[in-house]
Amino acid sequence: MKKIVVKILGAIIVAIMLAQNTVAIAASESQLNSQKNENNEKIQEAKDKKDEITEEKNKTVKEVEEISSKIEDYESQIAELDGQIENLNSQIADAENTLNQAQEDFDKQEKLMEARLIAVQEQGDTSLLDVLLSSENIIDLISRYYFVTELASADTELLEGIKKQKEEIQQAKEKLEASKKDLDTAKASKQGVSVQLKAAKNEKNQQVAKLAEDEKQIQQQIDELAAANKAIDKEIEQAREAARKKLEEQNKNSSNGGGSSFGGTNSSGFIWPVPAGYRTVTTAMYYSSGQYHGAVDFGSGGINGQPVYAVADGVVMISANLGNTSYGNYVLIMHNNGLYTLYAHGQNGSRLVNKGDYVKQGQQIMSVGTTGNSTGPHLHFEVRTGSGGWNDRVDPRPYLPK
DSSP states (O other), X not given: OHHHHHHHHHHHHHHHHHHHHHHHHHHHHHHHHHHXXXXXXXXXXXXXXXXXXXXXXXXXXXXXXXXXXHHHHHHHHXXXXXXXXXXXXXXXXXHHHHHHHHHHXXXXXXXXXXXXXXXXXXXXXXXXXXXXXXXXXXXHHHHHHHXXXXXXXXXXXXXXXXXXXXXXXXXXXXXXXHHHHHHHHHHHHHHHHXXXXXXXXXXXXXXXXXHHHHHHHHHHHHHHHHHHHHXXXXXXXXXXXXXXXXXXXXXXXXXXXXXXXXXXXXXXXXXXXXXXXXXXXXXXXXXXTSOBOOSEEEOOTTOTXXXXXXXXXXXXXXXXXXXXXXXXXXXXXXXXXXXXXXXXXXXXXXXXXXXXXXXXXXXXXEEBBOOSSOSSSBEEEEEEOTTOOGGGEEOXXXXXXX
16 A cells, blocks of 8 residues: 555656646747747748739839830831931932032033123124124024024023022932931930930839849848748757657656546547547538548537547647637647647636646546637547647547547
């Protein structure tokens, strides 16, 4: 009897020491998980912001490419106008040369005509009648008259022809100059647009550079947060490893109890989380809509207020109330077989364990309720493997007794 009392006292002392040590472990993990979740939210926000910046940057780069194409088009048009203007300048120069030559011809012919008129005047009172009367015969008369008439007519026609040619050349030159003026105006306009486009391109390039820098800084933030989460995961794993060692020590110093009175265990060592008579599964791993549930719900009639049992020995990692959202009142326990179990939707005020507590198999941890995202009284029960995270949920039914 004395030996039994000593063993019981020893187990109690070990349990007290374990509870004191695991409180710090669980509290630390809860804080680390909270920090990790916060980091994940920041990472997601940063990724969303980065996606927006990347989209804006790509859009701006495309605008720069379009502007560059327009600039090339305008530069090509300006070069073409330069060629046309150069050609017109050459034609205008030729027209001026031709006009100058025509003016010289006109001046020269006019001087010859003036010289003849002067020569006639220098003959004194000699007139056309004198010239005709001095003719020796009628044939000579006709010849002299025809010569004088033809000479005067030729001079006049020549001068008129040169004058008309000058006028035509002048008109052609004016048309060429008008065309050149239009081309100069068009060129100036296109140069103005080209300058504006280049300014816009420079502005867009600066915007792209800034967006690229913002993108780089956000990626750096994402990398830093990811590195922080990696460190947190390592720290959590270290805390879990410490908890596992404590569980192993507890297993060496005490025995697992409460098995058969709760309907037996299976190979995992789990018992039922609810009393007999309330073990009907109302929802399995998938809802009727096809959405993934990741748990089983026990929702038999009259289950409201029934006790919820720890399916195996373990350390309480989380004992919390999420109010009217998600799990409501819930408890997460880490077991010595590497599995985790989660119990949710408990009644308000019914949670009997706190994070860091060491619980025994069959120990009541809370009562069935309908808190959180629940449409009626039931126990939401999960089994998690691996790190015990949300993505590690597996079908609980194979782990429960048959």
